Amino acid sequence: MTLDPVLAQIDKDLPQALERLKALLRIPSISTDPAYAEDCSRAANWLVDDLTSIGFDASRRDTPGHPMVIGHAGGSGPHLMFYGHYDVQPVDPLDLWDNDPFDPQIEETAKGQVIRGRGTSDDKGQLMTFVEACRAWKTVHGTLPANISLFFEGEEESGSPSLVPFMKDNAAELTADMALICDTGLFDDETPAVTTRLRGLLGEELTIEGPDKDLHSGMYGGAAINPIRVLSRIIASLHDDDGRITVPGFYDGVPELTNAQRAQWENLGFDAKGFLGEVDLDTPAGEAGRSVLEMIWSRPTCEVNGINGGYTGDGFKTVLPSKASAKISFRLVGDQDPHKIRESFRSMVNAMLPPDCTATFTPHGASQASTMSTENPMFEKARLALSDEWPRPAAFIGSGGSIPIAGHFKDILGMDAMLIGFGRDDDAIHSPNEKYALDSFHRGMRSWARILHTLAAHD
Amino acid sequence: MTLDPVLAQIDKDLPQALERLKALLRIPSISTDPAYAEDCSRAANWLVDDLTSIGFDASRRDTPGHPMVIGHAGGSGPHLMFYGHYDVQPVDPLDLWDNDPFDPQIEETAKGQVIRGRGTSDDKGQLMTFVEACRAWKTVHGTLPANISLFFEGEEESGSPSLVPFMKDNAAELTADMALICDTGLFDDETPAVTTRLRGLLGEELTIEGPDKDLHSGMYGGAAINPIRVLSRIIASLHDDDGRITVPGFYDGVPELTNAQRAQWENLGFDAKGFLGEVDLDTPAGEAGRSVLEMIWSRPTCEVNGINGGYTGDGFKTVLPSKASAKISFRLVGDQDPHKIRESFRSMVNAMLPPDCTATFTPHGASQASTMSTENPMFEKARLALSDEWPRPAAFIGSGGSIPIAGHFKDILGMDAMLIGFGRDDDAIHSPNEKYALDSFHRGMRSWARILHTLAAHD
Numbered sequence: 001m002t003l004d005p006v007l008a009q010i011d012k013d014l015p016q017a018l019e020r021l022k023a024l025l026r027i028p029s030i031s032t033d034p035a036y037a038e039d040c041s042r043a044a045n046w047l048v049d050d051l052t053s054i055g056f057d058a059s060r061r062d063t064p065g066h067p068m069v070i071g072h073a074g075g076s077g078p079h080l081m082f083y084g085h086y087d088v089q090p091v092d093p094l095d096l097w098d099n100d101p102f103d104p105q106i107e108e109t110a111k112g113q114v115i116r117g118r119g120t121s122d123d124k125g126q127l128m129t130f131v132e133a134c135r136a137w138k139t140v141h142g143t144l145p146a147n148i149s150l151f152f153e154g155e156e157e158s159g160s161p162s163l164v165p166f167m168k169d170n171a172a173e174l175t176a177d178m179a180l181i182c183d184t185g186l187f188d189d190e191t192p193a194v195t196t197r198l199r200g201l202l203g204e205e206l207t208i209e210g211p212d213k214d215l216h217s218g219m220y221g222g223a224a225i226n227p228i229r230v231l232s233r234i235i236a237s238l239h240d241d242d243g244r245i246t247v248p249g250f251y252d253g254v255p256e257l258t259n260a261q262r263a264q265w266e267n268l269g270f271d272a273k274g275f276l277g278e279v280d281l282d283t284p285a286g287e288a289g290r291s292v293l294e295m296i297w298s299r300p301t302c303e304v305n306g307i308n309g310g311y312t313g314d315g316f317k318t319v320l321p322s323k324a325s326a327k328i329s330f331r332l333v334g335d336q337d338p339h340k341i342r343e344s345f346r347s348m349v350n351a352m353l354p355p356d357c358t359a360t361f362t363p364h365g366a367s368q369a370s371t372m373s374t375e376n377p378m379f380e381k382a383r384l385a386l387s388d389e390w391p392r393p394a395a396f397i398g399s400g401g402s403i404p405i406a407g408h409f410k411d412i413l414g415m416d417a418m419l420i421g422f423g424r425d426d427d428a429i430h431s432p433n434e435k436y437a438l439d440s441f442h443r444g445m446r447s448w449a450r451i452l453h454t455l456a457a458h459d
Numbered sequence: 460m461t462l463d464p465v466l467a468q469i470d471k472d473l474p475q476a477l478e479r480l481k482a483l484l485r486i487p488s489i490s491t492d493p494a495y496a497e498d499c500s501r502a503a504n505w506l507v508d509d510l511t512s513i514g515f516d517a518s519r520r521d522t523p524g525h526p527m528v529i530g531h532a533g534g535s536g537p538h539l540m541f542y543g544h545y546d547v548q549p550v551d552p553l554d555l556w557d558n559d560p561f562d563p564q565i566e567e568t569a570k571g572q573v574i575r576g577r578g579t580s581d582d583k584g585q586l587m588t589f590v591e592a593c594r595a596w597k598t599v600h601g602t603l604p605a606n607i608s609l610f611f612e613g614e615e616e617s618g619s620p621s622l623v624p625f626m627k628d629n630a631a632e633l634t635a636d637m638a639l640i641c642d643t644g645l646f647d648d649e650t651p652a653v654t655t656r657l658r659g660l661l662g663e664e665l666t667i668e669g670p671d672k673d674l675h676s677g678m679y680g681g682a683a684i685n686p687i688r689v690l691s692r693i694i695a696s697l698h699d700d701d702g703r704i705t706v707p708g709f710y711d712g713v714p715e716l717t718n719a720q721r722a723q724w725e726n727l728g729f730d731a732k733g734f735l736g737e738v739d740l741d742t743p744a745g746e747a748g749r750s751v752l753e754m755i756w757s758r759p760t761c762e763v764n765g766i767n768g769g770y771t772g773d774g775f776k777t778v779l780p781s782k783a784s785a786k787i788s789f790r791l792v793g794d795q796d797p798h799k800i801r802e803s804f805r806s807m808v809n810a811m812l813p814p815d816c817t818a819t820f821t822p823h824g825a826s827q828a829s830t831m832s833t834e835n836p837m838f839e840k841a842r843l844a845l846s847d848e849w850p851r852p853a854a855f856i857g858s859g860g861s862i863p864i865a866g867h868f869k870d871i872l873g874m875d876a877m878l879i880g881f882g883r884d885d886d887a888i889h890s891p892n893e894k895y896a897l898d899s900f901h902r903g904m905r906s907w908a909r910i911l912h913t914l915a916a917h918d
Contacts, residue, residue, distance in 0.1 A: 032774070159774075199677065203775045212739035214890045217762045218658065218860025219644075221790050222754035223735065225744040228763040228785075229694060236695035239688070276682065280671035283814035285684040295681035303676045304687040305778050310765035315491040315617055316662045316786055316823035317548065318861075319764050319889055326687075327775055331680050355742035364775035401677025402777075430675055430778075 001141045003453045009136040010445045017132045017445065018106070018115070018438075020050065024086070024124050025104040025117050031066055031087035032158035040066040040154045043086045047152055054135045056150065061170075063162035066154030070173070073134070077146040077456040078378075081176035081415065083405055084127025084183065085156035088119035089430045096432035106438070111189070113438040120436035121427035126182040127152060129422065129444030136449055145456035149176055153405070156183075159365065160404065167412045178378055178455070179409040182448075184399055184421035186440070187268065192386040192394040192447065194379060195419035196372040197297060200332035201402035202341055203364030206231070206349060207325035210357050214310075215320040225356050227324040228309045234352050235326060238302050243287040245302045245330075247345050253335030257298055265293050268395055278425060297398025301331040327364070331400065338366035367404045372416055378455055382418055385450035389443055420451070460600045462912045468595040469904045476591045476904065477565070477574065477897075479509065483545070483583050484563040484576050490525055490546035491617035499525040499613045502545045506611055513594045515609065520629075522621035525613030529632070532593070536605040536915040537837075540635035540874065542864055543586025543642060544615035547578035548889045555891035565897070570648070570885075572897040579895035581888035585641040585880050586611060588903030595908060604915035608635055612864070615642075618662070618824040619863060626871045637837055637914070638868040641907075643858055643880035645899070646727065649850040651906065653842055654878035655831040656756065659791030660861035661800055662764075662823030665690070665808060666784035669816050673769075674779040684815050686783040687768040693811050694785060697761050702746040704761045704789075706804050712794030716757055724752050727854060737885055756857030760790040786823070790859065797825035826863035831875060837914055841877055844909040848902055879910070 010017075029043035030036040044060050044067040051058035056071035066087060091101040099105060104117030115125065130150075137144050151174060155162055167174055187193040208227040215224055240246055257265070272292035276282060286295035295301075309324025311317035330345075332338055342363065349359050374380070374396055386394035399419070409415040422440035423429065469476075488502035489495040503519050503526040510517035515530035525546060550560040558564060563576030574584065589609075596603050610633060614621055626633055646652040667686040674683055699705055716724070731751035735741060745754035754760075768783025770776035789804075791797060801822065808818050833839070833855055845853035858878070868874040881899035882888065 201677075201777070203777075205775070210740065213887065215738060216860065216889045217760070217764060217788060218660075218790065218858070219884065219888075220738070220755065221762050221788075221859060222745040222758055222760040223731075223743050223751045224738065224740055225742075226762055228766050229698070232691040232694035232763070232766070235688060235691035272682075279674060279679065279683065281669065281683055281815045283684075284682050285813065285815070286681040292682045296679065299681055301676070301681040303680050303685055303777075303779055304691070304769065305676060305776060306769035306771045306780070307687050307691070307766055307783065308768075308771040310763065311549075311786060312765045312767035313492075313549065313551070316664070316788070317491070317764060317889065318660070318662075318762075318788055320762055321765070324766065327770060329676060329680075329775070329777055331677065354744065356740045356744075399677070400680060401675065425678070431673065 001145055003450060005140045006136045006449045007446050009140050010132065010449060013136065014442055017128070018441070021115070021125060021128045021441070022104045024128065025119055026102055028102045029087050029119070029154065030090050031155050033090060037066065040087055044069050044154055047086060050131065051150060054138050061166070063166055065162040068154065068162070068166055069150070069152040071150040073144050073148050075144040075147045078178065079147040079149065079176040080178055080180055080455065081149045081151060081174060082130050082180045082182070083151045083153070084130065085123045085153040086127065087154045087157050088122065088124070089157050091118050091432070093432065098433055101434070107435070111437070114435040115438060115441065116433060116435045118434055120434055121423045122429035122434065123156070123183050125436035125441055126421050126423065126444065129441060130180070130182055130448045132445040133448035133452060136445070137452065145452050149174070163405065164408060164412065167408055171413055175413045176415060178376070179415045179417035181403065181406060181417050181419045182421045183403055184419045185423035185425065187395050187397050189424060190391040192390045192422070193397040194383055194386070194394060195399045196374055196379070196396045197398040198370045198403050198406055198419070199300070199400055200336065200338060200367045200369040202330040202332060202338040202366045204328050204342065204345060205325060205362040205364060206328060207323055207360045208357055209323040209360070211320070211322045214322050217318040217320040220320050224320055225354055226320055227357065228321060230354060230357050231307070231309065231324040231326055234349055235304055237352065243285070245300065247302070247341060247348055249344050250300070250341060253337060254300055255334040257294065264396070268397070275425065296400035298333055300333050300336060303329050305329055331402065333369045334371070336369065338368060342366060367402055367407060370406045370410065372418070376416055379418060381454045382420060382451050385454045386420065386447055389447045389450055420447070422447070460604055462909060464599045465595045465908045466905050468599050469591065469908060472595065473901055476587070477900070480574065480584060480587045480900070481563045483587065484578055485561055487561045487577070488546045488613065489549050490614050492549060496525065499546055503528050503613055506545060509590065510609060513597050520625070522625055524621040527613070527621070527625055528609070528611040530609040532603050532607050534603040534606045537637065538606040538608065538635035539637055539639055539914065540608045540610060540633060541589050541639045541641070542610045542612070543589065544582045544612040545586065546613045546616050547581070547583070548616050550577050550891070552891065557892055560893070566894070570896070573894040574897060574900065575892060575894045577893055579893055580882045580886035581893065582615070582642045584895035584900055585882065585903065588881065588900060589639070589641055589907045591904045592907035592911060595904070596911065604911050608633070622864065623867060623871065626867055630872055634872045635874060637835070638874045638876035640862060640865060640876050640878045641880045642862055643860070643878045644882035644884065646854050646856050648883060651845040651849045651853040651881070652856040653838060653845070653853060654858045654880070655833055655855045656857040657829045657862050657865055657878070658759070658859055659795065659797060659826045659828040660863070661789040661791060661797040661825045663787050663801065663804060664784060664821035664823060665693070665787060666782055666819045667816055668782040668819070670779070670781045673781050676777040676779040679779050683779055684813055685779055686816065687780060689813060689816050690766070690768065690783045690785055693808055694763055696811065702744070704759065706761070706800060706807055708803050709759070709800060711799070712796060713759060714793040716753065727856070734884060755859035757792055759792050759795060762788050764788055790861065792828045795828065797827060801825060826861055827866055829866040829869065835875055838877060840913045841879060841910050844913045845879065845906055848906045848909055879906070881906070
């Protein structure tokens, strides 16, 4: 089966593909908010109908949370399992959006046309690049070039509570020769990428309690312990002056880059100044002596994602608060063990507590880092196919984020995963005014058409 | 004019006095929250009406903020100026209140009856002890024993922005022979007190800003500066390991206790264990080597009254926030200069800022400490009158709180002030379930009746 007419069909059908994407985007499938449960269900049904219309044996699979969507379409060649998620982030603060987040519009920007709205980049626009590539293959050749399965989740933005049980219960059906995941980004606007390493994530909520009630800082100030001060001291102690994390044993299992990796990354010509400048920063804030790419791809972190205590409204209140809390997360790399780090962190905090203070901990997820082996020749085939589509050759890159599904494919189903996506750094995912470049959407579809072609070809 | 029938009238009228207090307490005069401006106005009007009903020439004086209430009632003898405030603290967290904070109720407790609600102790219940003493004098004798003025403020809990201009503009009207202030506490449940030293207060709100928007901690974590971490490090650095404050020049003007003062305080038999145990604490948290009474009466402090940054809702969000802020206050003693300390604090913070971070500062009040000279014989007269009313003799004590009005009476109007109040350590002022003991309310009224009697008597 030839590729060129498939690419031509994608080009010709682009306006209709955009209309289909808009229809999916109009469904406010916010998974974390129970008020939108019915919308999540509608999004799942929309996908089942669309997949059925192009010949997939598609079905909705209910879970204790939002439904999964599974589709299969037989074909010769390797069995490929594509994953995406149809749920989206909340949209607050709504007043920072220029338009209704669920009324997607095409806009002209300095960098070309974009489609603006919640879920355009994360992940409805991305998952539809693959669906549209399948549609074009089917339209042109009447069949798909490979044995393709699709797996769409509706809980990715709310901690995926149903994912692991579902994968275990349906392991045989979900196992393929290779997983394909479209939830990552380009290296830069002209350079596509296969993401081969993802950081893990460990979340902890820490609450320090002191006095049994809020006190008047005049009456007790000086004599009573202040939980905000205790919490601040703990947070301040989590990094040393060189930016290294001080939790005992934290760096166990953190590998150094090989010289080959370091050389490859240096060759990428990453624009660290531009990356930081995009958010009005200038100076890398991580460990001394590390490049920015190392800081975000190959080094672990400890961040405070939220802190709260005492009076935080307008004006001033001389309260000496009874408690203070922080949400703290660690991004993990290599073989770092999130469970050991959690225990070590908790021990460190408990050892720092002054008299009369207690610490309580609430866990929020623990996933190890994923590092793909690129020895499977499919990786190089996909990289070359991407290079054919985009202005510059594709790269194997890392990602600072955490996509637990990749680890689950490996751990539960024994599958490697290729993470190929077309998002851009300025897509504002999880933020107001999220967008997806039309160029990403268009070349994304063409990229998948090329990848299916090359992966299906007999060696 | 004789005292005893006045005391009898107070005893007889107690139920009606409680009803009047409840009526005032039901008005939610939260001064710091603009949503309650109308309620502050209503509370002022209520006081004008009540004072008028007992013969005061009372008026509401509008300011750029909440109104003042002024009342005068002629009489022979010394001119006494009584001060109290009708505004109250916010009530959040509302879910920690057992009842509506603005629906005051009488409750039985292990320590006797109390009236529960916001403002019962701070300061509506206290200011009404004086009003009711005047009412009883007027009822019994048809006139007051002295030339009495009343001065009620509605911005005490929100930094008193209108106070100094108002005092300066009305200096002649507000000047008397002695100021009386009822916004302090007993030494213990059986021992009344004249408070002769108050700490000053300096408030600063500090906001640290880094990236120009909230970031995804996967994409930027490790490379981008985190304002919560910066803020925590600044807060942690404000005290050394011995609990001393590290702001340069902070201890300039902090006097050591004289041996006589130290001996007097030791004789008070202060129950430090009980004071801390009341709020489930055991270990004094202030400077090493200082007694608890020193920590709260004669040593300065630095506290964090509130902190906020990033995601603080339920669950977890891997945001790397663009900013974080804290409300920080300093209690001052002796001759510490709040303006110099503010500048020094700001310089210290700015010197600690890492690259790409800015600090903005919002001032929230700056008042020096006050120390009264007890050489004026009115002090000893009042102490003896209090001793007649309560189970144990009255003491001259210090207070950890800040009542800037005392300093203003001295600086602007040249008046000494006697701080006499009937609050108790467990009144939970500024906290949920604030209360005032009925014994404090009742003996408070009788105490003022006695004090007016003794101060009016010709030497």
